Amino acid sequence: MTTLPPRFEVTPEEIDRVVATFYAAIREHPGLGPVFAAHVTDWPAHEAKIAGFWRNAILYERSYDGNPLEVHQRAGNVRPGMFDPWLGLFDSVLKRELRPETAAAWSALAHRIGRGLRYGVVERETLPGGVPKLR
Template sequence: MLSRFDITAEQIDRVVAVFYAAIRRHEVLGPVFGGHVRDWPSHEAKIASFWKKAILYQPGYDGNPMQVHMAAGDVRPEHFAIWLALFDETLRRTLTPEPAAQWSALAHRIGRGLRLGVEDLARPASSIPSLR
């Protein structure tokens, strides 16, 4: 099976490593991630596995990102815009333009879904959801 776009497993590993180095230094996201991640190498390997499955269709990842983000308790909808901006910056610095743009589009679709899940969790049961 062909990948979604032209990228290697090694490039995915590199993007994930560069991104999480930036996350650990980030003034807003660093403390959120730091409160949940105890073993950074294992976390990075798991996230790289997620992206390899999503992009390269490699087996291995079997987690539930929506469940994890909703259960965290301190992940806020506004964190996703920051996360995506930092991820886009990492993609631009690490990859050539075409795969960076393609991966960014995929990340934004996934991020939008996760943000909506977190927003829904915080919304009172009687309110009407926003689909924006």
């Protein structure tokens, strides 16, 4: 089996550091912290799972088995208007923790994934007549 090259240069240690720094910021965020706290009871396990997600998405490791869209839909308290603050916070962590070219590449991937998640949540949350509920 041929191994795919990473999407961009980043180490597993850098991924772990970004994830840990991001979730430390999430826990302090007045809007997002309570949303995560309602679902995450074991932060180290959650961070390890999400680091596995990113290692899979970036390094093509087989280190994640899950369905992020389904998890966000089932949560029940994730709203479309939360994605911009989430991505903004993630971008700020990427810029602080990584080389500019790595931060930019990871940000682009995160925004693409975020658009898909936002779309899945918006499609699920509609007003009468099928109009998306954006906030």
